[in-house]
Amino acid sequence: MATKAWLCIITLLVFIFSASAENAFEFLNNFRGYHKGDNIEGISKLKKHLQDIGYINSDPRNSNITSNIFDDLLESALKKYQSFYNLNVTGVVDDDTVSLMSQPRCGVPDSPAMRPDYAFFPGKPTWWTYNLTFAFAPGTRGDAIDPVANALEDWASVSPFKFSLNNIFNNANFKISFVPHDGPLKDLANSYAPRDGRLHFDEAENWVIGKVPGGIDIESVGLHEIGHLLGLAHSKDPKAIMYAYFWPNTVKIQLQPDDIQGLKALYNF
Structure with a gap:
């Protein structure tokens, strides 16, 4: 009985954390297959996410970030993201893009303009001592x-x-x-x-x-x-x-x- 109880607990934990991951990025599923020129409610949330992870400039004057138009800004950001992660560069929210973008990750933004393998922060900051x-x-x-x-x-x-x-x-x-x-x-x-x-x-x-x-x-x-x-x-x-x-x-x-x-x-x- 004790073994069965522990198995139930573990199963419940897996379900809870899987559901949390799914809910965190569930909004991405709303944008599958859309492309440039479409007007989609809530797609500004995708722009904000791409900005947070380094694919859209964080310039506060960039008013397009709050627009729900699938515009050049979003298409370009998606292509950069897909290129960096060796996905098909489609510029649309396809299945492979949603699958990867839905995973938990480090909160540090990517540096997509850097090297094709390892990369450094802009300016290559280092420590002065070992x-x-x-x-x-x-x-x-x-x-x-x-x-x-x-x-x-x-x-x-x-x-x-x-x-x-x-x-x-x-x-x-x-x-x-x-x-x-x-x-x-x-x-x-x-x-x-x-x-x-x-x-x-x-x-x-x-x-x-x-x-x-x-x-x-x-x-x-x-x-x-x-x-x-x-x-x-x-x-x-x-x-x-x-x-x-x-x-x-x-x-x-x-x-x-x-x-x-x-x-x-x-x-x-």
Whole structure:
């Protein structure tokens, strides 16, 4: 009976988190098959999403962002997105585009004008030293400490960087915390380019250690976000740690050649 009860609980958790992911991006299904010139109620929400992830300029003077016309701005943004993620470049909201765009991802915008593989933030910001400190915000959940420390060691193992714990949060180079953001299975985490150093995990996620149904592995996402803290932007390589999208019940804790080559190119070591 106990085993059956646990199976019911796990099934319920999978259902809850799957439904959350579906609901978060359900609006995309309303736009399948539409193309330039159509007037579609609510399509400004798609423009805003593409702006948030780096495919439409965030210039506040851009009045087209609030328009419900499927215009040149939206078609161009969709083509850039499809090209970056190696989808068919159709300029319409097709099935493959909806499928990928509906997945949870890192909240850092893409850099679609950059390299075809690894990428850097605009201006290629870097740290002035290889000796960096990290700290966790007071009250950080205890099960996050070791996974994030492991992720830091993984980056240190392929580079000259050395990371040490700083007990004073505000004095650390990397400031790691769990904060409210946008709810489950949307933007999993967000971090900033050098030399800001903030890393925010969305506290609404079902954070776990390892591969758990409906769960998001802390170390896998931490490894990705630390790449941003070091100066790497999103990669087009789906195998790379620096790929923007992350599926629940997945573990990605091994840096790939693309990640390592990107860091070497950025810091010339």
